[in-house]
Amino acid sequence: MPPSIKQVALQAGVSTATVSRLLNSPASVSAETAGKINEAIAALGFRPNFNGRNLRAGRSRTVGVVVPTLSNTVFAQCLQGIELAARTLDYSVMFTATEYRQEDEAAAVNLLLSHRVDGVILTVADASASGTLDVLDREGIPYVLTYNQPQQASRLSVSVDNRAAAHDAVAHLTALGHTRIQMLTGQFNASDRAIQRYHGYLDAMRAHGLAPMAPIEVPRHTGLTSAHLQAFSDPQQRPSALFCSNDLLALAAMRDLRELGLRVPEDISVMGFDGIPLGEMMSPVLASAVQPSEQIGEVALRTLVAAIGQTEGGAGPVSQTLAHTIRHGGTVRVFS
Amino acid sequence: MPPSIKQVALQAGVSTATVSRLLNSPASVSAETAGKINEAIAALGFRPNFNGRNLRAGRSRTVGVVVPTLSNTVFAQCLQGIELAARTLDYSVMFTATEYRQEDEAAAVNLLLSHRVDGVILTVADASASGTLDVLDREGIPYVLTYNQPQQASRLSVSVDNRAAAHDAVAHLTALGHTRIQMLTGQFNASDRAIQRYHGYLDAMRAHGLAPMAPIEVPRHTGLTSAHLQAFSDPQQRPSALFCSNDLLALAAMRDLRELGLRVPEDISVMGFDGIPLGEMMSPVLASAVQPSEQIGEVALRTLVAAIGQTEGGAGPVSQTLAHTIRHGGTVRVFS
């Protein structure tokens, strides 16, 4: 068992209260006693036990993070941003993944709450139908959504404007002369973002007087999009451009198209969403609607910490929309 | 303040001890009282406070994880594997990154230890010269190294055989007829793996009677490898194949080579190390020495939990070497 504040006090010849004071507000301890205590701390290799502290103080300076998966770079980057910002602000991070299983969200949050995290950052399948968020609301635990753009204006969130970003991506395609643009998307029910992006697609198509095509919804980015793309072998059956709801999907699609003997972008153009860093290193570069994932994480953490600060709901923007950009890339060709 | 075991006890008309019992060994409580308590728990929305529990029990069922960065998919995958396995075993995960700053390793571990994690999984810059590991040893906190292959046989670790994997990668190149093979590597002092891989390179070159070339050491995978590759414009000055110490570096190199007007693999072949999933989706496929990152994480966690189980050092393999594979890919051409 590691040394406790008690042993330090004994060794330094002071009371535990004084040791505690040195730890928490060093100014309130005389230089002399401080010296003795510090010696004792060093000698014993004392390290404060946060469990004791948290128990007593009722806060833990720890935040919980729930993401769908770390296999998608986007969330890894976001977590990276969260952790970095957390370290700056002296917060610790407990982390959980749900593997896109909506039913695991509640369990994840419950676990975090048992650890008495001061707040939670999460990306849920569907922000407008999430019992998990209701729990958080009820218990009065501050939380910040990432990537989700909730309808309820009351919920703190950090994301890009998914609909607008998708619109801009599709507009980029139309600007290059594409008219037959189809959307390839992950399961709508696993991601409210996918739905918003689909709306953005519709917006853009309508705005340009183009006929929207039925979206192709694939199960998982396991990469098995082939079955859905078979029809593309027939030039009549395929769009000139494929807009994918995320970059991983775009990459999988490109691979499968290649297998079908189709060339990107000669036979079909592909555009993604997310702007994962690797897309920019490939050749051709993957065109994409870029969201600043690491920054999303960083802002989310700062927002959360601010919310933790003020017990009662207060100032500060609620729904934060970060700027997206459109990355031009060789996977999209000029069509005329 | 959320309800405590005390309020549950009051509401159910039993003692706190009984509530605790229901929580920890339900079998030891009569069905009748169990019913009453469960009702009270539900009514109050009670959730056990792990801080109290941990304080009392002296263990937290929480593990700490320290990785260099999450920007490298490899570590994200590993963390993913850790988290998944942890959830299975009812453990929670606290996570920290060091951004490859060796001096941050100690701080990270100290923080985790203050949280009284039961054990730590980490990837350090240099396992054989890490004060951090010494601290862990001294305090008797179980830990498992990932990716690092420590010299000290006493330290638990999970990795591939870096040297052998690098050897196999280079042997693959020689088998394809390459003789002028050069290594491009990250900073040796930021990664002991890089050194081991370099040794593997040397092994393979010597084994095939080839003259090793001086390794090119680049600062960071910021992607700025260009400066180091300038000389390659001259066909006399460039190797026929470039073996990179990791896939990110390989990708950056390929991009920079392209910028120099060189074609991969026609003008120069490129091989990586790690086997990141995206390498397989690209065209051409990135040839690489593949390590099972998610599995490394999973095995590390199981190993750690086992170590936590037995207070005193015990059975079980210490240095676990998982199998690597060589991924053939279009970034390497047959040279003859």
Place this chain on the structure above:
DNA sequence: TTGAAAGCGCTAACAG
């Protein structure tokens, strides 16, 4: 500036 004392939520003897 310091100490004494109470208590955060929980578990683990020990009785009964």
Place this chain on the structure above:
DNA sequence: CTGTTAGCGCTTTCAA
């Protein structure tokens, strides 16, 4: 099967 009790490490009044 259940209750009583003590105490894990720490902070925080309240006094001195």
